[in-house]
Amino acid sequence: GAGVSQTPSNKVTEKGKYVELRCDPISGHTALYWYRQSLGQGPEFLIYFQGTGAADDSGLPNDRFFAVRPEGSVSTLKIQRTERGDSAVYLCASSRGTSGAGDTQYFGPGTRLTVL
Amino acid sequence: AQSVTQLGSHVSVSEGALVLLRCNYSSSVPPYLFWYVQYPNQGLQLLLKYTTGATLVKGINGFEAEFKKSETSFHLTKPSAHMSDAAEYFCAVSDRGGATNKLIFGTGTLLAVQP
Numbered sequence: 250g251a252g253v254s255q256t257p258s259n260k261v262t263e264k265g266k267y268v269e270l271r272c273d274p275i276s277g278h279t280a281l282y283w284y285r286q287s288l289g290q291g292p293e294f295l296i297y298f299q300g301t302g303a304a305d306d307s308g309l310p311n312d313r314f315f316a317v318r319p320e321g322s323v324s325t326l327k328i329q330r331t332e333r334g335d336s337a338v339y340l341c342a343s344s345r346g347t348s349g350a351g352d353t354q355y356f357g358p359g360t361r362l363t364v365l
Numbered sequence: 366a367q368s369v370t371q372l373g374s375h376v377s378v379s380e381g382a383l384v385l386l387r388c389n390y391s392s393s394v395p396p397y398l399f400w401y402v403q404y405p406n407q408g409l410q411l412l413l414k415y416t417t418g419a420t421l422v423k424g425i426n427g428f429e430a431e432f433k434k435s436e437t438s439f440h441l442t443k444p445s446a447h448m449s450d451a452a453e454y455f456c457a458v459s460d461r462g463g464a465t466n467k468l469i470f471g472t473g474t475l476l477a478v479q480p
C-alpha cells in the first residue's frame with residue numbers, strides 16, 4: 250500500500266525566501282508528525298497533529314516555522330524568511346493515533362531543504 | 366528531559382559476524398523504545414519496538430533487542446551480519462506517560478559490513 254509521501258524531494262532556496270513542504274500521510278492515519286534531521290544528527294521533533302489540530306508544537310524552533318493540517322490529512326510545513334541554518338532534511342511521519350504512546354510512526358523519504 | 370545515547374557513531378563488522386549497536390536512555394520512568402533503520406535516500410523504517418511484556422524483542426531482518434531496566438539500555442543485535450545490513454541505525458524513545466507520541470532520537474550509528 251501507499252506509504253507516507255513528501256514533496257518536493259529537494260528544495261533549494263535563497264536566504265530570506267518563503268518555502269512550503271508538503272506531507273501526504275498514510276490513508277486513515279489520524280496522527281501526523283514533522284521532524285528535522287540535520288547532517289550527522291538524529292531527527293528532532295518539530296510538531297504533532299492529532300486530526301486537524303496541533304497537539305504539540307513544542308519543537309518548532311521559532312515563529313518563522315508554522316504547520317497546518319486543515320482537513321486532517323495532508324499537512325504543510327511553512328518556513329518564512331529562511332536562514333542558512335534551516336538547511337536540513339525535513340521528515341514527516343504518520344501513525345494510526347489509536348494507541349497513544351508507543352504507536353508506530355511510519356516515515357516518509359523526507360524533503361532536503363538547502364538555503365543558499 | 367529524556368535523552369538517548371548511542372555509543373559509536375560508526376561500527377564496522379565483517380560479513381557473518383555479530384552486530385551489536387548500543388543504546389542507553391535517560392529517563393526516570395522507562396520509556397517506549399524503538400530502533401529504526403535508514404537506508405541511503407530512503408525513509409526511516411521501524412526495525413522493532415518495546416512497549417510492554419517480554420523484554421527481548423524480535424524485529425525484522427533477524428534483528429533483536431533486549432530492554433534492560435537496570436542498565437537503562439536497549440542494545441540492538443543480529444547474530445550474523447549481511448552486506449544488506451549496511452545502513453544507519455537510530456535508537457529512539459517516547460514518553461510512556463506523555464500525551465503525545467513524539468520520538469526522541471539518538472544521533473545514529475552508521476553500520477558498515479565488510480566482505
